[in-house]
Amino acid sequence: MKNIYFLIVPQTHPLDSLGPAQLFFEAKENGANLNLHFVSSTLDNELDSSLGLGFSKLIPYREFELEKDDVIVIPGIDFSLLNDSNFKKGNQLFYHWLNTQYNNGATLVSICTGAFILADAGLLKGKKATTHWKVFAEFEEKFPETELLKNRLFVENERIYTSAGMLSGIDLCLYLVEKEYGIKFAIEVAKEVVMYFRRGESDPQLSIFLQYRNHLDTRIHTVQDFIANNLARPFIIEDLADKVYMSARNLTRQFKKTTGITIGDYLTKLRVEQSVHLLAEGYTLEYATIECGLKSTNQLRSLLKKFKGVIPTDLNAIN
Structure with a gap:
């Protein structure tokens, strides 16, 4: 990995970007040769998040041309926006850019409902993916050409990674750090951000400590x-x-x-x-x-x- 680009989309869930950003920042602080960039999916340098918190000093996506080993982190956004046909129409140039960067060798990482953005861009056709469990039905209906894996923290295929939620997105980013720098380095980074458990691709989305609790007794x-x-x-x-x-x-x-x-x-x-x-x-x-x-x-x-x-x-x- 050389450069990590944290994509900021209108109505971004802030922690979907800031959680992975903090993890990669700690990796950099521990000696990883990384550059972190915050990129707007529009031509604006300021965007509002789903919480109303604003992002500023963003650099429009079209100013970047990525190379092999660069990584783009795509956050989840407000689901109502993902269902907005005008949102998809307005993003066609951005989707084209995203495809170009992937073809250049960049790795794409989606957090939570960020998988919808990858799928809208046509990048998940014929591939396997996961997303947040609350939107499984919507994803399957909208993207039948993508095989949805429903009980996975994250899914890896052909330099495209999708994750189930914000915390599993951080797990995924730690997994990428481990692949690049080794398990000992990844453990040190996990300690810095106080990640007690390290979860992998094969782990289920819901821990047994949370399963079987959906009752009122x-x-x-x-x-x-x-x-x-x-x-x-x-x-x-x-x-x-x-x-x-x-x-x-x-x-x-x-x-x-x-x-x-x-x-x-x-x-x-x-x-x-x-x-x-x-x-x-x-x-x-x-x-x-x-x-x-x-x-x-x-x-x-x-x-x-x-x-x-x-x-x-x-x-x-x-x-």
């Missing part, structure tokens, strides 16, 4: 909170039932009815995800085993092998 939420906060402690179903003044049998039945998953399977998934995060951060198998409430490292290895298809590929080799 406060008792089941209480049980889920207790399990997540006490993975290292031994407990039995009766302990959980006592917390919410239910019988063990009733809790077991109600938990499955409410969440769609058994308590045992939920606990297992929590343990797998927590262990993967700890191992990715450099902790030992022994430490991860203890923190996840498992009896032995062999038990942890067995769990990781069982979930081999859903954990980051760089951890699949653990044996």
